[in-house]
Amino acid sequence: MGFKRQQAAQVQAIDLGTLTAAEVERKIIDGVRKYATREANWKGADANTPFLGHIIGMGIESSNLADITMSIERQFLSKRTKRVTLPDGTARLDEGELGPLRILSGQDATAATPGLAVRMLMEHGHMKTDEAYLKGVVSFGYIIAVGDGYRLNDSLQKALSKGAEAAANVKTLAEQARAYAALLADAEALARARQEAFEKEKAQIEELRKELDAANRGLKELETNPNEQALVPLRSKQAELNTRHKAAAARLRVSEEVARGVAKRGPAEQERIEKVRQALLDSAEKAGSGKAEQLA
Amino acid sequence: LTISGAEAAGSSRSDRSLTIQRIVSAACMPLALGACRWLARRGRHRIEGIDELREKVWGWLDRHDGPVIWTANHLTQLDSVLATGQLFSWGRAYRESRYPWCLPRTSLFWPEGTGWRERLLKSAIYLVRGLPIVREGDDAEAAASRERVFRDCVSVLRGGGSVFVFPEADLSPNGWLDRNRPKDFIGRLSTEVPKAAVLCLYMRGESQTRSSLLPEDGERFRMLADWLAPDWDADTPPREVSQRVFDRLAALQDGWFAGSTLVRNCGGNDVIDLESPGIRDRFDSGDGCEEWLERHLTPRERASLGDPCRDPEARRRFWRHFAAKEAAYKALAQAGIDTPHQGYGLLEADLFTGRVVHLPTGASVEIRFTDDDADKIHCVAVFRGGRLGEDGEPGDALWRVDRLPEGEDPSSYVRDRLVEFVAESSDDLSAEELAVTSVGGVPKLLRRGEIQDWGVSISHSGRFVACSFIAS
Numbered sequence: 076m077g078f079k080r081q082q083a084a085q086v087q088a089i090d091l092g093t094l095t096a097a098e099v100e101r102k103i104i105d106g107v108r109k110y111a112t113r114e115a116n117w118k119g120a121d122a123n124t125p126f127l128g129h130i131i132g133m134g135i136e137s138s139n140l141a142d143i144t145m146s147i148e149r150q151f152l153s154k155r156t157k158r159v160t161l162p163d164g165t166a167r168l169d170e171g172e173l174g175p176l177r178i179l180s181g182q183d184a185t186a187a188t189p190g191l192a193v194r195m196l197m198e199h200g201h202m203k204t205d206e207a208y209l210k211g212v213v214s215f216g217y218i219i220a221v222g223d224g225y226r227l228n229d230s231l232q233k234a235l236s237k238g239a240e241a242a243a244n245v246k247t248l249a250e251q252a253r254a255y256a257a258l259l260a261d262a263e264a265l266a267r268a269r270q271e272a273f274e275k276e277k278a279q280i281e282e283l284r285k286e287l288d289a290a291n292r293g294l295k296e297l298e299t300n301p302n303e304q305a306l307v308p309l310r311s312k313q314a315e316l317n318t319r320h321k322a323a324a325a326r327l328r329v330s331e332e333v334a335r336g337v338a339k340r341g342p343a344e345q346e347r348i349e350k351v352r353q354a355l356l357d358s359a360e361k362a363g364s365g366k367a368e369q370l371a
Numbered sequence: 372l373t374i375s376g377a378e379a380a381g382s383s384r385s386d387r388s389l390t391i392q393r394i395v396s397a398a399c400m401p402l403a404l405g406a407c408r409w410l411a412r413r414g415r416h417r418i419e420g421i422d423e424l425r426e427k428v429w430g431w432l433d434r435h436d437g438p439v440i441w442t443a444n445h446l447t448q449l450d451s452v453l454a455t456g457q458l459f460s461w462g463r464a465y466r467e468s469r470y471p472w473c474l475p476r477t478s479l480f481w482p483e484g485t486g487w488r489e490r491l492l493k494s495a496i497y498l499v500r501g502l503p504i505v506r507e508g509d510d511a512e513a514a515a516s517r518e519r520v521f522r523d524c525v526s527v528l529r530g531g532g533s534v535f536v537f538p539e540a541d542l543s544p545n546g547w548l549d550r551n552r553p554k555d556f557i558g559r560l561s562t563e564v565p566k567a568a569v570l571c572l573y574m575r576g577e578s579q580t581r582s583s584l585l586p587e588d589g590e591r592f593r594m595l596a597d598w599l600a601p602d603w604d605a606d607t608p609p610r611e612v613s614q615r616v617f618d619r620l621a622a623l624q625d626g627w628f629a630g631s632t633l634v635r636n637c638g639g640n641d642v643i644d645l646e647s648p649g650i651r652d653r654f655d656s657g658d659g660c661e662e663w664l665e666r667h668l669t670p671r672e673r674a675s676l677g678d679p680c681r682d683p684e685a686r687r688r689f690w691r692h693f694a695a696k697e698a699a700y701k702a703l704a705q706a707g708i709d710t711p712h713q714g715y716g717l718l719e720a721d722l723f724t725g726r727v728v729h730l731p732t733g734a735s736v737e738i739r740f741t742d743d744d745a746d747k748i749h750c751v752a753v754f755r756g757g758r759l760g761e762d763g764e765p766g767d768a769l770w771r772v773d774r775l776p777e778g779e780d781p782s783s784y785v786r787d788r789l790v791e792f793v794a795e796s797s798d799d800l801s802a803e804e805l806a807v808t809s810v811g812g813v814p815k816l817l818r819r820g821e822i823q824d825w826g827v828s829i830s831h832s833g834r835f836v837a838c839s840f841i842a843s
Contacts, residue, residue, distance in 0.1 A: 110649055112781075129782035136832060137697060139649045140713050141666040145659055180666065184711045215712075219812065226809040233786070233806070234817075240803035243820030248808055272709075275578075275587075279732065282584050293482055296489075308478065308507045322717045322730035329711035 090152045090173060091201050096193050096208035099151070103189045106146040110139040122190030123213040123347065130225045144183045147192060151176040153201040164321065168199065176201060181325045185215035185332050210343065214336025215329075216269055217344045220259065224351035227255055231358045249362035252355040259348050266338040273327075273334040280323045287316040389526055396500050397467040403499045404464055407456025410449065415589040418457050418574070424594055425458055428570065431598040432469055435568045438528040440560060441471045442616055443572040444548045444624065445537040446582045448479060452499070453586075454572055454594070455535065471535035472500040472527050474520060478507060502527075502534075506541050521556065528564040536560065538616055544726075544735035546581040547755035548573075550614075550621035557616050558609030561601065569599035569616055573623035577632060580706045581734040593630065595623040636756030636826030636841040638768055639701025639736075641694040643748045644833025645687075654679055654686055667693060667715040669730070688722070690748050691740060695720040698752035699727035699736040701828045704813050706754050708734055725759075727752065742772045747835050756826055757843035769796055770839035781831035789829055789838035790816070796842060816840075 091099065104120050111117035113134030116124060125132035126143055135143065157171030166179055182199055186192040190212035197204045213221070231248040234241050258264055290313040297306050340348070396403060411417075418424070432439060443450055451473045459470065475481065480496050481503040482489045496503065504520045505513045524534045538557040539548060561567060576590035586592075597619050603612050628635040643650060654660060660680035664673060672692055677685035696718040700710050708729060710717050720727045720738070727736045739759045742749040749772050753759045760766020771792045775781050786807045793816060794802040806817045807827075816823045826841035 129780065136649065138643065138653075138693060138832065141663055141715075142649070142653075144666070144713070145663060149659075180716060183713055187712055223809060223812050226812070230806065230808045233783070237806070238803050240801065240819075241806060244804070244806035244817045247817055247820035247822075248806065251808060251810075278587065279583070286584055289479070289482075296482070296486070312478065312507075319730050319733055323732070326709070326711055326714065326717060326731045329714075330709075 088152045096205040100189045100193050102150050103192050107143050110135045123188050125188050130229050144178050148176045155200045184329045187218050213343050213347050216333040216337035221347050221351050228354045228358050245362050249359040252359040256352045256355040259352050262340045269334040269337040273330040276327050276330045280327055283320050287320055396498050399498050400464045407452050418592045418594050421457050428458055428596055438531055438567040439533040440567050441535040441570045442538050445539050445542050446579050447586045451535045468531050471533040473535045474504045475501045476506045477503045525563045528567050542582040545755050548620050548624050550617045551758055553613035553617040555609050555613055558613030561612040562605055562607050562609050565604045568601050571597040571619045573627050595626050634705055635824050637702050637705035637754035638826035638828055638841045639698040639752040640828045640830050640839035641697035641750050642830045642832050642835045642837035643690050643694050644835050647833025669716055669719045692720045694748045694750035695727050695738045698750040702736050702752040702754040703729055749837050751839050757841040767841050767843035769842050772837040775834055775836050785829045785831045785836035
């Protein structure tokens, strides 16, 4: 049975080089249908519909996140199939024979929408970069920011439907909504906040690197002055620090991408931002135009 | 100026050797204090209100005619240097008996080798009255070396000196001092030298969400202090004294968080419906099973799991790992510690010890499984703020798992259940005065318009919804 399945998968997979970005996007959306619990959102999904989330997302549960990536892998073939191990232990895929698409660990960290998944395929050389298509793809940082906005709006809407004791909550939520709408309008403030988060993580990884250097120095010293008692814990410390350093580097790449994406607000981002801002301001206005007072 | 490696590793120091170190370091006291101050200036570290605190602490020190054990929470390797350097003023540098001996870890501060760098560091440690201690390892040799350092501390205290001890023994893995886990070192020290008073310090900066090697540059600390006059004797059980010290430090910690913008209670939860199609059939299809597992597990986890592709028991273990990581991810997010989308490999769960480690930062979260049966798995996680509890011994984390009624929207339904559950858990609350909001993507509860620090968490999967919060 396993043989048949493999055959079927290979027959269906299509060379990414023969498809347009829009076609790949459509196939990605179709491929996740069975995991989407929000059918209405899935049906209307476009490049910028998040896979996760129930309000504007497709409602895919986190336990199926890896299935999204694997569904993409199953559907396409790529020429980037030659695995090259880099000096830091990570890997890269170089041009080779046409074969099954492979998305390496961490490469899908920002592929939160079909459009971002297409961008991931372009960035890693699996398909030709289509600048016109990418202009319509909202960056990962803004997908997160917009999602937070809709969640806040949902909370306010829910509070508005409650009784008199909810008046104070409605007031706070309305203030929160206005403040968030203002933050979204201020592209520089948003970019600054993400940049600061990135710088902070960068400093942390630097600290880790220093600790790792100290452990490496200690081990080197022990080569000339062998001391078995000191060697064992130091080796285990070095291994732990190495793992942590790699993990921190993977996390830093995501923060860097978020900071970079948020710093550039294009028309696609602006459109989404305006929509969520309007929703927040409408709800806040509803809260301010007597609803909170009525509740009180 | 250096002492031998054997001594550093914890070999018993003679009183003579300790006396020599004391005399040499006393002569160099301004130099040691200067070095402590220089380190603080270099990192632009400041302790708010240090002048008033210094006077308060010296009020206690001046009134006490005997040795003193300095104790503090432990978040970075500079804690004792910062605290000592700032609490001593130049005018008091001559009060050398009040200058505490410290216990730097050998793996960081007593390097192998005889190069100039190693010699310089060892000399500095000697001058700041370091008694290098092996903190890693539970083997007999490590334990024996710690015991020898303990004896050195007793000698110092009996000679009227002071020692600086971190009662948690090591950097706190989650940056939270747990009053329920007292260690005996401090209690034994106190009962060996019953006339020693205990100075309790809690020092933390607003960006210290967790422990780290060094504080961030420019960190502004707030430090709180308390004094424990010795009213115990040699027959008092050491654990009793340890508990008192931990209680005092924990009270200072509560006071610190009450005046902080840092979130105190950080918890998470995750429920998994084992019968939902995406989960039940995941392994039956056999489709890329091993590859799929690798996307969720670290190599260490994978090695411990067995063969989920064929073995149903191993599948259950896999989902427990998954739930543990999801719950830990939520608890960490409340403390501002992010894990990227799909970053399962950045979290490592150890179901045996009940912990999940966030590999990029080393932050550690405690986990506990509840309500597990053939249909579902539910995991609760606490990063800080309270106790997780055990079977038959309730902790501070409360949770509830419900069935999702047919046709209900899980996202909305679980929020309603959270509000009801929290309201039911206290006579002072009603569901009407509570509302769920979200700050930076993290769920929060509002009560009468105020955001509450209750570490709330929500989860849904298939037929189940679950919520949790920390009631401390």
